Amino acid sequence: MIRQLDILVIGAHPDDAEIGMGGTIAKHVEAGKLVGICDLTFAEMSSNGTVALRKEEAEAAAKVLGLSVRSNLGLPDRGLSMAKEQIDEITLAIRKYRPRVVFAPYYKDRHPDHVTCSHMVKEAVFNAKLRNYLPDTLPAHQVDHFYYYFINEIADAQLIVDTSAQFSRKTDALKAYYSQFVARAGQAKDYVATPLNEGYLEQIELRDRLLGHKAKVKYAEGFVSELPYLVNLF
Ligand SMILES: [Zn+2]
Numbered sequence: 001m002i003r004q005l006d007i008l009v010i011g012a013h014p015d016d017a018e019i020g021m022g023g024t025i026a027k028h029v030e031a032g033k034l035v036g037i038c039d040l041t042f043a044e045m046s047s048n049g050t051v052a053l054r055k056e057e058a059e060a061a062a063k064v065l066g067l068s069v070r071s072n073l074g075l076p077d078r079g080l081s082m083a084k085e086q087i088d089e090i091t092l093a094i095r096k097y098r099p100r101v102v103f104a105p106y107y108k109d110r111h112p113d114h115v116t117c118s119h120m121v122k123e124a125v126f127n128a129k130l131r132n133y134l135p136d137t138l139p140a141h142q143v144d145h146f147y148y149y150f151i152n153e154i155a156d157a158q159l160i161v162d163t164s165a166q167f168s169r170k171t172d173a174l175k176a177y178y179s180q181f182v183a184r185a186g187q188a189k190d191y192v193a194t195p196l197n198e199g200y201l202e203q204i205e206l207r208d209r210l211l212g213h214k215a216k217v218k219y220a221e222g223f224v225s226e227l228p229y230l231v232n233l234f
Pocket residue numbers: 012013015016111114151
């Protein structure tokens with residue numbers, strides 16, 4: 001039987017979730033929450049590494065973070081679209097894992113797949129709660145919260161999570177993607193220079209420091225919500 005997840009993070013490619021919120025994931029796992037990542041594609045269009053290698057790397061990163069679930073819908077890399085069949089796959093993943101909170105990539109990003117993924121997940125979160133939508137599949141499920149995490153962009157974060165104590169674990173999870181972030185062009189056979197292996201990890205550290213500065217902590221990850229966040233002041 002599949003256990004209900006507390007948090008489900010959805011990304012276009014393996015490594016998206018780790019880039020945006022690896023610290024937040026680790027923090028909630030440490031707190032005993034069940035966290036899963038669902039990747040939409042195997043990033044088969046990546047310039048470096050093979051699909052088989054990236055699968056191994058994603059599993060290694062999952063172990064570092066202590067994920068309860070890591071799944072992949074196997075949708076086409078650079079072929080993500082708002083097609084009903086693709087969005088339905090995400091809707092069914094949400095119904096399968098019944099998370100309390102869903103995270104998607106922020107809807108502005110230089111990579112078009114991240115933007116498409118963002119819009120797809122928003123549709124899927126909505127459809128998942130409609131009991132007359134795909135009624136003969138899995139029971140409808142309404143998530144409590146839906147937030148966006150940053151991959152390449154940094155915008156005005158509305159929610160900030162202190163990840164100071166989890167930053168090194170986040171870095172370890174990212175380094176598990178050796179073919180993407182660590183192997184340099186010319187160092188290993190067939191590796192070419194990309195934005196990811198030319199100082200990307202340093203950029204993520206600087207971003208997390210900057211977001212931390214806003215909340216007077218060392219490292220933080222920021223999120224955007226389209227709905228107001230209910231706060232109890234006392
Ligand atoms: Zn990506």
